[in-house]
Amino acid sequence: MSARPPIPYGRQSLDERDLEAVTKCLQGDWLTQGPTVEAFEKGLCEHTGAKYAVAVSNGTAALHLAYLAMGVTCGDVGVTAAVTFVATANGLRYAGADVGFADIDPRTGLVTGETLQAAIDALGSLGRSPKVLAPVDLTGQPFDRAAVRSVADRAGAMILEDAAHSLGGEYEVDGVRHRVGSCAHAEAAILSFHPVKHITTGEGGAILTNDATLRRRLLELRSHGIHREVSRFSRPESDPWVGPWYYEQTDLGFNYRITDMQCALGLTQLDKLPRFVERRRALAVRYGEALAAAGLLDRLVPLEVAPGIGHAYHLYVVQLRGRPGESLASLAQRRKDLFVALRAEGLYCQVHYVPVPWQPYYREHPPLVGADLPGAAAYYAASISLPMFPDLNDADVDRVVASLGLALGTA
Ligand SMILES: Cc1ncc(COP(=O)(O)O)c(C=O)c1O
Structure with a gap:
């Protein structure tokens, strides 16, 4: 710990x-x-x-x-x-x-x-x-x-x-x-x-x-x-x-x-609000730069952002890259291992979200369409939400990225 x-x-x-x-x-x-x-x-x-x-x-x-x-x-x-x-x-x-x-x-x-x-x-x-x-x-x-x-x-x-x-x-x-x-x-x-x-x-x-x-x-x-x-x-x-x-x-x-x-x-x-959003955007830039500087972008990929978008960065999500031929279950296990390693470092990340149709309630009350969707499963298997809030400081971002490096064995 x-x-x-x-x-x-x-x-x-x-x-x-x-x-x-x-x-x-x-x-x-x-x-x-x-x-x-x-x-x-x-x-x-x-x-x-x-x-x-x-x-x-x-x-x-x-x-x-x-x-x-x-x-x-x-x-x-x-x-x-x-x-x-x-x-x-x-x-x-x-x-x-x-x-x-x-x-x-x-x-x-x-x-x-x-x-x-x-x-x-x-x-x-x-x-x-x-x-x-x-x-x-x-x-x-x-x-x-x-x-x-x-x-x-x-x-x-x-x-x-x-x-x-x-x-x-x-x-x-x-x-x-x-x-x-x-x-x-x-x-x-x-x-x-x-x-x-x-x-x-x-x-x-x-x-x-x-x-x-x-x-x-x-x-x-x-x-x-x-x-x-x-x-x-x-x-x-x-x-x-x-x-x-x-x-x-x-x-x-x-x-x-x-x-x-x-x-x-x-x-x-x-x-x-404007200051909060500006700070969230600056943190996203900092995460991107720190992940690149740590050589982590061949393992982790931030979510894609479409051109012309003003992202509000409620969350900063990175995804573990799948290996050639890797099953989603294997990718999900590696994501779980990474999540647990970060938690041991005191980094209380999250996963947003378990696909809603996977919830037992929606298994018992099945949706009319979309009970099993490949994009949702792929997203869920690979994603982790890193800390993101206005009072997070640059040193915190560096600590998160260093912990990711350690957990992924690249540090
Ligand atoms: C996408 C989305 N919709 C709706 C809600 C519900 O908001 P509340 O928690 O204020 O009820 C949340 C809350 O986390 C949310 O993330």
Whole structure:
């Protein structure tokens, strides 16, 4: 075991301003349902370019509400990536929909127009078609927005972007630069503010959209399906049973609200988002240079990044190169050995993610398509997420790369 302090794969970065903002909120009138929630939502719009943001209790709740607000229900099908956090698929199941999985390109971890089309074609042969596509910006690299939009349009499907990994990222379509979350190519996008993400509120999430109707449904579903709009009441305002206190529940909603304390933290974190993303990008460059300098690039390969992409680097993933003729099981064993060796050095790396269709739940409730996908298996066998967070310093990167060298026998 290493005597040096352990390094996690990700963690929050907080300073005095964050602490002061939360304390001030605690000393004020509103702990929840107050003005700081709206202020945070406005900040999210400013940082992403979306017209509307609805902040909720976590990213999973954001997925659930987004699917519901988009009208996903029993009998519908949603297609998501085979490699993502389980929540992207689970949200579809909460809404009562069936799930189809699309394969990923193992060099990037991302779905492509082709892999989504293949899933849609396979659904078509079952007489089904997707209502929604939920592609994922895995590791912080935006998937190909133009390709996915045209596949969705051909299939008559909506798009919910899972941007839990990519706040602060950018992409280009026809020479025009767009911010992740702008919803320029999707009906909606979701974010997560878990401590390992770009900004944190402890737990927290948000849905972004440019659609006013979707926003209204999201706001109601976030709070029990209740509204207070007089013009929509089922009773006239003159009714003695109706008054200034009156409200109506018109839908089966939830309590997925976020608190004002969390949003106070979210606001001070948002101010630092550009700096956080810049630091993550600098760390990625440093990893690339250090891996090259250590002569490790014939053993390990960082994920490919498409041209024109502004990567948000939630994660920095390297993959063990397969040997000629090597089975995936053998590659997976070598990756496991490397992972265990790093852990013994106090480097708490991670693997993102076990393919979702491999989970016992999805074996028992099989997807309509995409139960076993070769790209997902190849990606999972070879990948390790190295430490990546704004307070990681250059010496930490050098320590990680030196440990990789030792473990791989090249140091
Ligand atoms: C890709 C992706 N989607 C959704 C979520 C769910 O977010 P939360 O943990 O805030 O519920 C996560 C969380 O890790 C995620 O990585």
